[in-house]
Amino acid sequence: MALRAIQTGKLDRLAIGLSGLCLVHCLATTVAFALLASAGSVLGANWIHEVGLAIAMVMGAVSLGKGILEHGYAMPSAVGGLGLGVMAGALTLPHDGSEAMATVIGVAILALGHRLNFIASE
Numbered sequence: 001m002a003l004r005a006i007q008t009g010k011l012d013r014l015a016i017g018l019s020g021l022c023l024v025h026c027l028a029t030t031v032a033f034a035l036l037a038s039a040g041s042v043l044g045a046n047w048i049h050e051v052g053l054a055i056a057m058v059m060g061a062v063s064l065g066k067g068i069l070e071h072g073y074a075m076p077s078a079v080g081g082l083g084l085g086v087m088a089g090a091l092t093l094p095h096d097g098s099e100a101m102a103t104v105i106g107v108a109i110l111a112l113g114h115r116l117n118f119i120a121s122e
Contacts, residue, residue: 007121008063008066008067008070008071008117008118008121009118009121009122011059011062011063011066012063012067012114012115012117012118012121013118014059014063015056015059015060015063015110015111015114016111016114016115016118018055018056018059019056019107019108019110019111019114020111022052022056022103022107023104023107023108025048025052026100026103026104026107027100027104029100030097030100033095046091049090049091049103050091053084053087053088053091056084056087056110057084060080060081060083060084060110060113060114063114063117064076064077064080064081064113064114064117065077067117067120067121070121071120071121073116073120075116076113076114076116076117076120077113077117078113079109079110079112079113079116080109080110080112080113080114080117081113082109082113083106083107083108083109083110083111083112083113084106084110085106086102086103086105086106086109087102087103087106087107087110088106089102089106090102090103090106
């Protein structure tokens, strides 16, 4: 299987990078909402958030799950799972800034989980 050939550290670095992109997206969307209502409605579409969360969940399951198998520590996966849960919960919040704030917090927690996984894999 191709995933076995990919080192956990590389998956974690990729996931941290994607978390950063998510953070930039959330902040850019907030600014876009403030500046251009029409651009904000495109960037803030629900399907973008749902697809982004699905990608984060797949990356988290693969990378953090692979980490547990390699180093045996469940804490990075638990931290990452908490971050994914916060991100999922953010989808239920209104688009008044609280959704973006909760998503940013969830992304930061998820990135911490990937960082812990990366450290444990070294």
